[in-house]
Amino acid sequence: MEKQSLIICGKLFDGIKDELQENMEILVEGRKIKEVGKNLSRPKDVEIIDLSHLTVTPGMIDAHVHGNLMRWQEVDNILFHSEGYSTLAFLHTAERCLERGFTTIRCNGMGPLGYGIVDAKRVIDRGLFPAARMNVGAHMLGGPGMPGDMSMYAYENQPLSDFMQIDTIGSGPDFFRTQVRREVKYGTDFIKIFLSGSFLSPDGGPEISYLDDEELETIIRTAHDLGKPVTAHVYPPRMMKKLLQFGIDGMEHGALMDEETARMFEESDTYLVPTFSPFQDTLEDNDDMFAKNTADSQMKLKKFAPRLKESRRIIRESKIRLGYGSDFCAVHQPYESWYEYRSWLRSGMDPFRTLKAATSVNAGILRLDHLVGTIEPGKLADVSAWHRDLLTDCDALSECDFVMKEGKVYPTDNKIIDEEYV
Ligand SMILES: [Zn+2]
Incomplete structure (x- = not known):
């Protein structure tokens, strides 16, 4: 059995709808997204990733x-x-x-x-x-x-x-x-x-x-x-x-x-x-x-x-x-x-x-739409999350809070290396 994790989203932009959906959850199994929806059943031993304070998007x-x-x-x-x-x-x-x-x-x-x-x-x-x-x-x-x-x-x-x-x-x-x-x-x-x-x-x-x-x-x-x-x-x-x-x-x-x-x-x-x-x-x-x-x-x-x-x-x-x-x-x-x-x-x-x-x-x-770009069952689990307001804040993507690529979570880092150029 591959590792499963359940991402609890504050808001979700799924790459498809012009909407930030509330109370959504994403079930990830191995490298892929298995289910997306509300109140998903929680498999035994599932790891809970609580992003309820963030807006979740595709990577x-x-x-x-x-x-x-x-x-x-x-x-x-x-x-x-x-x-x-x-x-x-x-x-x-x-x-x-x-x-x-x-x-x-x-x-x-x-x-x-x-x-x-x-x-x-x-x-x-x-x-x-x-x-x-x-x-x-x-x-x-x-x-x-x-x-x-x-x-x-x-x-x-x-x-x-x-x-x-x-x-x-x-x-x-x-x-x-x-x-x-x-x-x-x-x-x-x-x-x-x-x-x-x-x-x-x-x-x-x-x-x-x-x-x-x-x-x-x-x-x-x-x-x-x-x-x-x-x-x-x-x-x-x-x-x-x-x-x-x-x-x-x-x-x-x-x-x-x-x-x-x-x-x-x-x-x-x-x-x-x-x-x-x-x-x-x-x-x-x-x-x-x-x-x-x-x-x-x-x-x-x-x-x-x-x-x-x-x-x-x-x-x-x-x-x-x-x-x-x-x-x-x-x-x-x-x-x-x-x-x-x-x-x-x-x-x-x-x-x-x-x-x-x-x-x-x-x-x-990129001709990768069968693999990435949306939060849908069957796609690779590439998921990012942000604390700023994506709809009103021009700099919302400057601070990333969470990133997952193919089901694996990686550290984020927002620091700007060349300060003098900003
Ligand atoms: Zn160029």
Whole structure:
């Protein structure tokens, strides 16, 4: 007989209903949820976990994490990290996420040069390291100079820059066909491409393109032939429209959204992970935080600020299938995954839409909805609990009180490591 525990919930958000249910209980048996309801019968020897003072939710999911740094300050010398160090950084990140109530993270294509990121995922999946489950896009695919091409930092020294460029950066359909097949062979869960430039990397800006139509079509078709989804880093509407026409599975950021593109999104099944956090300081005119960006990024953000604000409204008012992703470790790492909750609520997003994005919708995006994302019989017992009011408190996810992953309870830790950055 597997171990059984009964969780008594103060309130329960189950990932499905727009409601905080009262007097609910969850019976966990082994790794899975067995029953959910009121006044459940209590099996002999059941362990009682009393969370009657807390709001219980499914384990949270962050769908856009870059876990390759131990601390945000390291971003300046990222090129000098060994394969091993980067791999350990992913374990460290996944461990911190679990301690903070995020039981699953999707790592967005910034793995070490080799496939250490897949090793980190395997070690966690095999139960050998206590950390959030990882869903990985091993590397970023795109053209030379794209955001995420860290060799750009050495562009004034061509031999050095060429040496530093990762294998998945290149040109031509044949090149990308091979790279997609390699990524899948070595264990990637999805393919991450960089179509447009960006605000926060030393590239040509959010409106330029690093892949042509032939390359895009080849990448998407090859990944689909191998049964893997594709998501794209993208900003301008014309590029988002093109991706929708090519049948891409999802997009990241989309922060220059217009009405016409939003309508096209709504008619498709394509998701958007809008990563509000990196743009929050610009939208809120938070000058002190804004000043921490590089001079190049500040210039780009200022130029596009009105469109970024308009885009946020369009996304909020749309019915686009939105996932929750913080983009952390790339920008304001100390804020971590919870910070995205603040960004959503302060943007006027409905709290239940936000909570669903971070649970059931994200589970679908990760193709893990048969396992996680809701509190239902048969699902893995991934459960988090919070003492703050999830419906009114923007910072509610900053303090996690309880976390269970696959039926096992782990310690929580809410401390912020880099105080000076908050
Ligand atoms: Zn990112």
